[in-house]
Amino acid sequence: MDNNNPTYNADGLTYSKFKRLMKGLYINLTDTELGKLRPVVKKAIAEDVYRKDEEIGSITDLTVSTCIILMEELGLKSASIIALVLYRPFIRKSITIEEIQKLFGKDIADIVDGLAKVNALEKNESAIASDNYIKLLISLAEDMRVILIKIASRLHRFRCAEKYTEQYRMQLAIEVSYLYSPLAHKLGLYNIKTEFEDLYLKYTDPEAYNYIVSKLSESKVARDKYIASFIAPIDARLKETGLKYDIKGRVKSISSINNKLKKQKIDFESIYDLFAIRIILNSHKDKEKAECWQVYSIATDMYTPNPKRLKDWLSIPKSNGYESLHITVMGPESRWVEVQIRTKRMDEIAERGLAAHWKYKGVKSQSKMDDWLTNLREMLENKSMDSEEKLDNFKLDLYDDEIYVFTPKGDLHKLPNGATVLDFAFAIHSRIGSTCVSGKVNGKNVPIRYKLQNGDQVEILTSPNQSPKRDWLGFVVTSKAKNRIRxxxxxxxxxxxxxxxxxxxxxxxxxxxxxxxxxxxxxxxxxxxxxxxxxxxxxxxxxxxxxxxxxxxxxxxxxxxxxxxxxxAVSAGSYVPQNLDIIKETLGKEELILDKNLTGVDYKLAKCCNPIYGDEIFGFVSSQGIKIHRKNCPNAHDMFFRFGYRIIPARWSGKSGSTYTVTLRVIGNDDIGIINNLTSIISKEAGVSMRAISIDSNDGLFHGNVSVILNNTDMLNGLIKKLRTIKGVKEVSRLN
Known part of the structure; x- marks a missing residue:
């Protein structure tokens, strides 16, 4: 459904996929809608609208696969599906917006028009610039279904990313990490958000991804056995109650495991909370909460709970409609296991996020999300804010954890964790926030910077002489408060x-x-x-x-x-790029190709990951020029996520004419002669010279850092391979 131009060499449309589409259409569309759609599609096929393009591959497959995701994974109904089917005929001028509106109504015509606006912005892939993102976000914010269709489209593309060029995979990774994964999180599409993050890791750091996959594969039998032993006693007790339920055991996502490994600096075997159990009740609507708490009582009777890890989204659901009861208990072998308790209705909302509210008529949650879209539009269209501020505030709105506070009259307000009395004042009304001088929390006087806690009752005190101060920006956390103050x-x-x-x-x-x-x-x-x-x-x-x-x-x-x-007189060689547009204009291409003949662009190799010739790399635009980073740089995810518009695809060109310093971490038994063996191999390796070595010894193990000078990754990989063959060496790895 998109207009981008990746290299897509295989027609992924299969007969089984087509059958799934037809089945979904007959389930989700009325006979009248199908009757109106058939002649439009027939005309489009006759005009070769759904042709197989040499560059984009099977347009039919893109449309069909995205439709299947909308129906099967998001549970969307007729309007979104019809709009997606009509999108291609519309941009190929086989049908007009006026004709779509006459046949299918204004609702569907608006979705098609929204998709066209969004894809027109994405068509130019020369740069992911701040202003383009602002326009893109405003277009997305017009209709929630446009966002959902785009998320489904990107999910299909990311699943097929192995068929694309390396450059397009990079662009996809930037878009997904910077925009679509956070949006999926905000809309409660946790499964899709997790898959986005796993695929991002797969394509940007395949070594880490494959390591975790292999470890999970090795431990599958033991893990399944443990989950079965954990579930068995709970299952036996639940059967006695007469409740209707399903129990599922699962392992945490690959990306979350990778985050734990990096954050806690531990090995795979040391992760203690790999497991999660989900108990799904088939409850009547008016008995849902009571039966969930009944299951909670049984689970905590069987296993000791961690009171700090209780999360009650039954009493007060998340703003995206998520309802569930989460507890963490001590299972067999002293392992922590998370138990999620919810009903079938809650589970579908948890799986499909906001999209499921159309089925369950979640008017309250829908209106809250509409409020979020309205605030988002206001913020993005605010001409007094620069692009950086808008993008920062957009991110802030997407990933907030929530607390719940009350007005003196008992009205409930949701705020991000860490919100202050002043944030609460602005949440009520901009005028109240601007004139706020202090507050009363649970009857006690507190200053405007006081951080609110769950369940607080808050009263705002104002003065007509008060006005916003610059230091307020230092302690408010909501984007609404920041916007109004600025x-x-x-x-x-x-x-x-x-x-x-x-x-x-x-x-x-x-x-x-x-x-x-x-x-x-x-x-x-x-x-x-x-x-x-x-x-x-x-x-x-x-x-x-x-x-x-x-x-x-x-x-x-x-x-x-x-x-x-x-x-x-100004030297042309001293030119330092100030922004992405200037750089793109200078380069005259979509990709930065590094070789010794490159002139007019100032770039440096980043110190945080020390890339060398042969590494997969990308460029990052900073105030000091372009910094070249490895794709698996420890800071890469943060750069993609926070500053995606500053990323430039890059690659090495020609032969390596430079030398690079790389530091290797070597761990092994503290045996006599092992250091001699290390230095001997390095000295004999052609084109490699040793620059420095430092060794620490503790409890019979030595930990050494060896700095070597070489030309490229082939030399580096060959050296690492040889060092690993030394008797007593347990591990050789490259330091960032």
């Missing part, structure tokens, strides 16, 4: 700036001076101001003397006039 500060700053400009203009006129704007800008920078606004505000506050500024301007103008020729 907006108020900028409005006030703009008033001050206009006053200061008028003051400066009058003084300059009195002294009969013509101001050169470029020289004035240099003076402002020389005076230490980061922005022109800051400069004028200081003048308005009378903390900067206007006459002194004019005197310094005259002096600088005179000096620059005298040294004009010297300052005119």
């Amino acid at each position: 907006q108020s500060l900028k409005e006030e700053a703009n008033k001050q700036v206009e006053i200061a400009k008028e003051m400066l203009k009058r003084r300059v006129k009195n002294r009969k001076i013509e101001i050169n704007e470029s020289i004035m800008m240099r003076l402002i920078k020389k005076l230490g101001f980061k922005t022109i606004t800051d400069f004028y505000i200081k003048i308005a506050e009378e903390s900067l003397d206007i006459n002194s500024v004019i005197d310094q301007y005259i002096e600088l103008e005179k000096k620059e006039t005298e040294q004009h020729d010297k300052h005119e």
Whole structure:
């Protein structure tokens, strides 16, 4: 359904897939809808709309596979499916929006139009720039179903990523990590979010991914046996109650296991909470909570619970509709096991997120999500905010953990964890937030920066003399509060700036001076101001003397006039790129190719991962130019997630003409001669020289760091392979 151009060499459409589509259409569409859709599709086929494109592969497969995901994994009904089927004929001009609206109604026409707007923005893959992302997010925020269709489309593409080029896989990884995975999280699509994260790891760090997969495969029999032994006593007790239920055992996702390995710096065998058990009840709506708590009582009778790990989303569901009861208990062999207790209805909402609310008529949750979309649109369309601020606030809104607080009248409000009294005031109304001076929490007076806890009752105290202060930005956490404070500060700053400009203009006129704007800008920078606004505000506050500024301007103008020729010459080789657009224009291509002939672009190898020739790499635009990182750099995920628009695909070109320093971590038995063997192998390796070695010994083991100089990854891999053959060496790995 997308307009992108990856290399897709295989037609993935199969007969079984087509049968699944037809079955889904007959289940989800009415006879009337099918009757209207048939002639449109027949016409499109006759006009070769669904042809197999040489670059994009089977367009039919893209549409069919995405439709199946919408129906089977998201549970979406007719409107979204019809819109997706009509999207291709619409962009190929086989049918117009007016005709779609006449045949299928405004709702479906709006979804098709929304998809066209979003895909038009994505069509240009030359850069993932901030402004493009802002436009993309605004387009997505028009209709929730457009977001769901795009998530389904990206999921299909990411599942098929092995068939694409390396460059397109990189672009997919950036998009998914930066945009679609967080959106799936916000919408409660936890299964899809997890699959996105697992596939991201698979394509950006295949070594870590394959290691965990192999470890999970090795331990499968023992793991299944443990889960069965854990479930058996609970199952026996539940059968006695007469409840209808299913019990499922599962292992944590590959990406979450990888995060634990990195965060806790432990080996695979040391992860103690690999397991999770899900008990799904087939309960009547009015008995759901009571039966869930009944199961909770049985589980905690059988196994000792960890009270700090109780999560009750039954009493107060998440804003995306998620309902469940989570407990962590001590299972056999002193292993912690998470137990999730929910009903069949809750499980479908947990699996399909917001999409399931159309089935269960979750009007409350739907309206809350509509409020989120409205706030998102307002924030993205706020002209007083720059792109960086908008993207940061967008991220903030996506991944918040929630707390629940009450007004004095008992109205419930959800806020992110860490929210303050001031955040609560802005959540009620912007005017209340702007004039907030303090609060009362559970009857006690507290300052505006007081952090709220679950269950707090909060009363806001205001004063007409109060107005937003810059230091408020240091402790509020909600994007709404940050937006309103920034907006108020900028409005006030703009008033001050206009006053200061008028003051400066009058003084300059009195002294009969013509101001050169470029020289004035240099003076402002020389005076230490980061922005022109800051400069004028200081003048308005009378903390900067206007006459002194004019005197310094005259002096600088005179000096620059005298040294004009010297300052005119600027070396082309010293050019430092300031933003992505300039870099793209300089490169003239979508990909940065590193070789010794590259000129006009300043790049450096990142210190955090020390890439060498042969590593899979990407470029990251920083204030110091482009930094080259390895794809499995420990900071890569954070860069992709927070600053995806600064990423540039990159690769090495030609032969390696440079040498690189790499540090290896060697662990082995502390035997006599082992260090001699290490240094002997390194000295005999062609093209490799040793730069430094440091060894520590503890409890019969030595831990050594060996720095070597070499040309490329082939040399490095060959050296590591040989070092691993030394008797007594247990592990050889490359340090970041």
